[in-house]
Amino acid sequence: MVGGGRGLAPSRVRELAGTLRDLARLLGGNRLTDGQDLRALPAEEEASLQHARSRFAVPEAWRLGRRLTTVGDVAVVEVRDGADLVAVLKLSRSPAGDASLALQQEVLSLLAADDRLGEWRRFLPEVLAHGVLDPRRYMLERAVRGRVGTSLPDSALAGGGLRSAVLSIAALHRATGGREVATRSLVEGWIDPPLARIADLPMLLGRTRRLALVDDVRRRIRSGLEGRAVWISRTHGDLSLGNVIYRAAAPEVAGILDWAQSRDGEPAWIDPLTLLLVGRTQRHGRELGDVVRDLRRSASLTAPESDLLMAHRAACPGDRVDTDVMALMAWLRHVDGNLEKSPRYAAHPVWVHRNVERVLTAAAASHHPGRSGVSSARGAAPE
Numbered sequence: 327m328v329g330g331g332r333g334l335a336p337s338r339v340r341e342l343a344g345t346l347r348d349l350a351r352l353l354g355g356n357r358l359t360d361g362q363d364l365r366a367l368p369a370e371e372e373a374s375l376q377h378a379r380s381r382f383a384v385p386e387a388w389r390l391g392r393r394l395t396t397v398g399d400v401a402v403v404e405v406r407d408g409a410d411l412v413a414v415l416k417l418s419r420s421p422a423g424d425a426s427l428a429l430q431q432e433v434l435s436l437l438a439a440d441d442r443l444g445e446w447r448r449f450l451p452e453v454l455a456h457g458v459l460d461p462r463r464y465m466l467e468r469a470v471r472g473r474v475g476t477s478l479p480d481s482a483l484a485g486g487g488l489r490s491a492v493l494s495i496a497a498l499h500r501a502t503g504g505r506e507v508a509t510r511s512l513v514e515g516w517i518d519p520p521l522a523r524i525a526d527l528p529m530l531l532g533r534t535r536r537l538a539l540v541d542d543v544r545r546r547i548r549s550g551l552e553g554r555a556v557w558i559s560r561t562h563g564d565l566s567l568g569n570v571i572y573r574a575a576a577p578e579v580a581g582i583l584d585w586a587q588s589r590d591g592e593p594a595w596i597d598p599l600t601l602l603l604v605g606r607t608q609r610h611g612r613e614l615g616d617v618v619r620d621l622r623r624s625a626s627l628t629a630p631e632s633d634l635l636m637a638h639r640a641a642c643p644g645d646r647v648d649t650d651v652m653a654l655m656a657w658l659r660h661v662d663g664n665l666e667k668s669p670r671y672a673a674h675p676v677w678v679h680r681n682v683e684r685v686l687t688a689a690a691a692s693h694h695p696g697r698s699g700v701s702s703a704r705g706a707a708p709e
């Protein structure tokens with residue numbers, strides 16, 4: 327018992343001091359919507375395109391078009407030949423953006439050279455040019471023709487669009503992985519580094535309680551995964567509809583974008599789970615933390631969501647794993663990916679609260695930490 331009697335015990339004082347320090351870090355932090363300095367952007371875009379023309383024989387006629395993303399650590403700009411969208415320029419705005427573009431370029435060239443992938447490589451965007459123009463990095467990708475998944479109507483997504491995305495990514499998983507038993511050291515390798523980073527985020531939860539809650543997550547994932555057969559492969563790591571381009575004519579995948587968070591040697595179901603969880607946030611206007619908290623507590627997957635996971639499992643077989651465990655893994659990966667992508671997430675008090683603290687404290691509300699979050703037998707693990 328700390329803090330009993332008169333005065334505060336030293337451990338309680340340390341705890342409070344830590345909370346105050348975190349509060350100061352939070353209040354002093356940037357907001358996610360803080361714009362980057364846009365004044366320098368047009369000149370940097372022109373310089374990058376000029377570099378691409380002179381070093382990579384990109385046609386002179388290609389011109390910069392609309393900016394697709396300006397906030398964030400990488401600006402994304404259309405490149406057009408007349409009215410045709412021919413390429414997309416990705417221009418870093420910060421050291422984190424440089425690192426993210428460099429990683430993406432590395433993953434794309436690794437996958438392009440991987441003969442196991444054969445025809446599947448048609449889904450990858452082709453890198454037309456790249457460079458570092460003191461001090462920022464850029465990359466020019468050929469445009470994948472079609473419609474971005476976020477612009478597809480629900481009827482097209484339900485009528486085959488989501489299934490096509492799951493089967494397309496499952497083909498990558500099949501080609502690059504296999505079924506293995508998730509040993510303790512494998513599971514620790516997946517979860518300990520991101521959990522340590524999460525535990526270190528500035529939050530209003532005191533340190534002792536935060537560490538206990540992080541430990542609950544660790545124990546829950548370990549108990550749900552260790553000893554089970556899992557399909558382990560390369561993952562995309564950020565599979566959501568904004569990163570999938572569909573053919574204009576039919577809800578079939580034409581390309582998969584945004585490979586900066588791809589990793590090798592992970593449970594393959596992280597990708598379809600991320601697609602489903604981020605899909606829920608987009609449909610319901612909620613944060614990922616809210617969606618994962620619900621699944622941790624009692625919510626179950628819908629029948630169409632379970633069907634998509636079944637389709638993935640048919641391609642990449644493994645033991646059934648409880649939904650809350652899969653959701654926690656996908657959450658951990660997503661949060662960690664965001665922290666890697668930009669330091670601004672860690673300094674954003676509302677983001678940390680909604681996406682991290684809410685998931686951590688959801689455990690405290692659960693009276694059955696060992697139960698499945700799935701109501702139907704389908705998504706639950708065999709005991």
Ligand SMILES: Nc1ncnc2c1ncn2[C@@H]1O[C@H](COP(=O)(O)OP(=O)(O)O)[C@@H](O)[C@H]1O
Nearest residue numbers: 394395402414451467468469470474568583584
């Ligand atoms: N190669 C490409 N072909 C077609 N559209 C693209 C391409 N790259 C990016 N886009 C468009 O730009 C958007 C943002 O690009 P993306 O690489 O996903 O960056 P981020 O999500 O990190 O901002 C995508 O959702 C897509 O609409």
Ligand SMILES: [Mg+2]
Nearest residue numbers: 568569583584
């Ligand atoms: Mg994206």
